[in-house]
Amino acid sequence: MVYETDNQTVDDALERVLAGERLDRTDGLALLAQPVEALAEAGAAVRDQYGDGTVDACSIVNAKAGNCAEDCGFCAQSVHFDTGIDTYGFLGPEKILEAAKRAERDGAQRFGIVVAEKGVSKENRPEEWKEVLESIRLVRDECDLEVDASLGILTEEEAAILADEGINHYNHNIETSPRYFPEIVGTHSFEDRVKTLEVAKEAGMDLCAGVILGMGETPTDRVDAAIALQEIGISSLPVNVLNPVAGTPLAEQGVEITTEEIVKTVAVYKLLHPESRVRLTGGREVNLSPDEQHLPLEAGADGLLTGDYLTTEGQSPGEDLEIIERAGLEPNMEANEFDPEAVKARGAEAAESSTETTASTGAEPSDD
Numbered sequence: 001m002v003y004e005t006d007n008q009t010v011d012d013a014l015e016r017v018l019a020g021e022r023l024d025r026t027d028g029l030a031l032l033a034q035p036v037e038a039l040a041e042a043g044a045a046v047r048d049q050y051g052d053g054t055v056d057a058c059s060i061v062n063a064k065a066g067n068c069a070e071d072c073g074f075c076a077q078s079v080h081f082d083t084g085i086d087t088y089g090f091l092g093p094e095k096i097l098e099a100a101k102r103a104e105r106d107g108a109q110r111f112g113i114v115v116a117e118k119g120v121s122k123e124n125r126p127e128e129w130k131e132v133l134e135s136i137r138l139v140r141d142e143c144d145l146e147v148d149a150s151l152g153i154l155t156e157e158e159a160a161i162l163a164d165e166g167i168n169h170y171n172h173n174i175e176t177s178p179r180y181f182p183e184i185v186g187t188h189s190f191e192d193r194v195k196t197l198e199v200a201k202e203a204g205m206d207l208c209a210g211v212i213l214g215m216g217e218t219p220t221d222r223v224d225a226a227i228a229l230q231e232i233g234i235s236s237l238p239v240n241v242l243n244p245v246a247g248t249p250l251a252e253q254g255v256e257i258t259t260e261e262i263v264k265t266v267a268v269y270k271l272l273h274p275e276s277r278v279r280l281t282g283g284r285e286v287n288l289s290p291d292e293q294h295l296p297l298e299a300g301a302d303g304l305l306t307g308d309y310l311t312t313e314g315q316s317p318g319e320d321l322e323i324i325e326r327a328g329l330e331p332n333m334e335a336n337e338f339d340p341e342a343v344k345a346r347g348a349e350a351a352e353s354s355t356e357t358t359a360s361t362g363a364e365p366s367d368d
Helices: 008-018 025-032 036-050 093-105 126-142 156-164 190-203 219-232 249-253 259-272 294-298 317-326 340-361
Strands: 054-064 110-115 146-150 169-171 206-208 211-213 236-241 277-280 303-305
Touching (some): 008 025, 008 259, 025 259, 036 259, 054 126, 054 317, 093 110, 110 126, 110 169, 126 156, 156 190, 190 206, 211 219, 211 259, 219 259, 236 259, 236 303, 259 277, 259 294, 294 317, 303 317, 317 340
Parallel strands (some): 054 110, 054 303, 110 146, 146 169, 169 206, 211 236, 236 277, 277 303
16 A cells, blocks of 8 residues: 655655664654644554554553652652652552552553652562562453553563563653753663663563653654664653643743644654554643544554553543544454443543532542
8 A cells, every 4th residue: 555645755754664664863853844744644654554453552550659769850759849749658469459450441451560769679678579579460360461560770680570470561761862861860861761671671571661742852852762762672652741740840841842743743753663552641631632632643653541640640541442433443452352332431420420529529620
């Protein structure tokens, strides 16, 4: 099948991608300067050739919240910033299993156990490490889900153990380009993050690593981040968009990003990473209206993070299914053959119940 967008730069790049060629930094920079309509067509064409026509949904649990010693300028869980979030120690295997079963019921294909700290340490916190492994085993054995993890920096020994326990994807976002990273994080380096990804990959885990858009980075930074991820070799590329949390440095900067920038970046990322899932994750509901959330899917994205995020609420899985359908796609059911209509019905019931509760108490719904 021949695809044409009537934009020579985009068409030439698309032809090369569909022929199996990998685009480079020069291509990425040239593409990001092109009109959004042509890029969206090209991103969708790449997904059509390399994908399976489905949108893969993942869900996460914040297994240990707050008091993180790192100073990531976007993060509500850093001990350096006064954000007022609830903090707690490791939830424990049973509560994590409960969260996994909810995710399974709501149509997630994969479930990520996330711990907010520099690294879950087998040596320094052996009891917590033991609970992490017990949680992985419970979810693996009792749910039809791929089990993922985001546990911070890893040693080679820790990575080998996680791989042996069946962790499918290890998540460790690079956040932004190597150039801009020191503007966002001061307590560890870009190279530290890359090293952990290399260790996880060497142990046999697939990699989930992505970015946060809208932190004040330039368009060039967005391309350079994607090129860095090319060099690492990933299979899932989460695209977060900054949801500024009061008390964090980035909330004070008041940086904004447009819908067009988000859609263009997603499309270019798909062209640069044709065989990876480009996944819409945190901040999409804040930065895109309900009538816009299908646009990145129409531009090549083929993954979502569904349900709540680490410290902020997401929309319902039923609403996410409706967005997938609006984009003309279908949910992935390879790992979990759920009932989409039942998921949407539960979401509608929950929304009605929430509206009635809010009206009766005079309270305002919270975004936190």
